[in-house]
Amino acid sequence: MVTVETQGLSGGIAMLWMYKEEAILNSFSKNHIDMRIKNKSGNEYRLTGVFGEPDRSKRQETWSMLRTLAMNNSLPWCLIGDFNNMTSQNDKAGGRPYPQRLIQGFREVLNDCNLVDMELRGYPYTWERGAGTSEWIEVRLDRAIVNIPFLDVFADATLTNLEISTSDHCPILLELQKIIKDVHIKNFRFENAWLREPMCHQIVEEVWAGNTNKTLFEKLEKCSSILSTWGQEITGSFKKRIHNCKRILKAMKGRRDSNSISVSREAQKKLSEVYVQQEVFWRQRSKQLWLREGDNNSKFFHSSVKKRRAINKICSLKNSQDQLVDWNTGLENVVTDYFSELFTRSHTEWQ
Structure with missing residues (x-):
C-alpha cells in the first residue's frame, strides 16, 4: 500500500x-x-x-x-x-x-x-x-x-x-477486461423469502384448486412456473431495487413539503423490505448450519456464497507449454486436451 x-x-x-x-x-x-x-x-x-x-x-x-x-x-x-x-x-x-x-x-x-x-x-x-x-x-x-x-x-x-x-x-x-459470467441452467428453486408474502400462499392454493384434473407433476410444474415469474419481484435484482430506493431518497433529501415526505417514507419502507428479503435470500444460500435465526449480518451470508463460488470457478490454467491461458486465450482447449488424453487408451494389457 x-x-x-x-x-x-x-x-x-x-x-x-x-x-x-x-x-x-x-x-x-x-x-x-x-x-x-x-x-x-x-x-x-x-x-x-x-x-x-x-x-x-x-x-x-x-x-x-x-x-x-x-x-x-x-x-x-x-x-x-x-x-x-x-x-x-x-x-x-x-x-x-x-x-x-x-x-x-x-x-x-x-x-x-x-x-x-x-x-x-x-x-x-x-x-x-x-x-x-x-x-x-x-x-x-x-x-x-x-x-x-x-x-x-x-x-x-x-x-x-x-x-x-x-x-x-x-x-x-x-x-480492464470483460468479466466472463458463468452460464447457469436455471432450475426452479423455492425461495424461503417468498414465505413472508401472503401472495405466495394464495398462488399455491389457486393452482391446486384450479387444476383438480391435473396430475401431481403437472400441478407442480404449473405452480413453479407462476411462482418463478411472481418471485422475481420479491427476490430478483436486489441491487437494482436498493439503488432505485436510494435514488428516490437522495432526490427527496432536504425537501419539506408533504408530498416529498410521503414519497420518502414509502421509499424507506420499500428499502427496509428489500433488505429483509435479501437477508433471508442469502441466509438460505449460505449453508452455515450454526447461524441462528434472526442474525442480521446479511453481508456475511453474501460473502459466504461468493467465496464458495470464487473457489470453485476456474479462470486460468497452464497449458502443456507451461503458459498461463484464460478463457480468451484457449482455456477450453486446455481442458478438452487434458480429458481427451486422460481417457485415451494407450498400451493397455489384460491378463
Whole structure:
C-alpha cells in the first residue's frame, strides 16, 4: 500500500495491491501516486492516481504535473481519480456555467499528452452539492483518462459510475477486461423469502384448486412456473431495487413539503423490505448450519456464497507449454486436451 495523506478536508490518495511483484512505485506527491503495474497476463502498464488541485487559481499546477508525468512515457497509461476538471459544459448540471478558460486549459493538457477521456457508464455526474434544493449542482469531476496504447492493450476496458455513496463523490470502477459470467441452467428453486408474502400462499392454493384434473407433476410444474415469474419481484435484482430506493431518497433529501415526505417514507419502507428479503435470500444460500435465526449480518451470508463460488470457478490454467491461458486465450482447449488424453487408451494389457 502507498498513501498520500489528506490536506485538511480535501485530497488523499491510496494505492493498494495484492502481491508485492504486481506494482512498482515510480513517484508520488500530494496530488498523485504513479505506479508501474504488471498483471497476471504479463501486460505491463502505468497507473496513476490523481487528485486535482481544487483551488481554481492553482489549476495550472495540476496541468503542469500531468505534462511532466507524460514526458518520456512508452507504456500503456491510465490516470484515474478526482481531477477537479471538466472537459465540457455537459459535465455539469445546475448552477452557473463553468469557466470556459478552465475547460479549454484541461482539454489542451489532454491533447498535449495524447490522452483521451474514457466514456463513463451509468449516471453522468460524480459529485453533487445542495441535493434536493433549488441550488442543486451536479458535476463530473471523477474520471479516467488513458493513452492510445492503453486502449490497444485493454480494448474491453470499461469505466462505470457506481453512484451510491455516503460521500458527496460517487465511486467509479475501472474494469480492464470483460468479466466472463458463468452460464447457469436455471432450475426452479423455492425461495424461503417468498414465505413472508401472503401472495405466495394464495398462488399455491389457486393452482391446486384450479387444476383438480391435473396430475401431481403437472400441478407442480404449473405452480413453479407462476411462482418463478411472481418471485422475481420479491427476490430478483436486489441491487437494482436498493439503488432505485436510494435514488428516490437522495432526490427527496432536504425537501419539506408533504408530498416529498410521503414519497420518502414509502421509499424507506420499500428499502427496509428489500433488505429483509435479501437477508433471508442469502441466509438460505449460505449453508452455515450454526447461524441462528434472526442474525442480521446479511453481508456475511453474501460473502459466504461468493467465496464458495470464487473457489470453485476456474479462470486460468497452464497449458502443456507451461503458459498461463484464460478463457480468451484457449482455456477450453486446455481442458478438452487434458480429458481427451486422460481417457485415451494407450498400451493397455489384460491378463
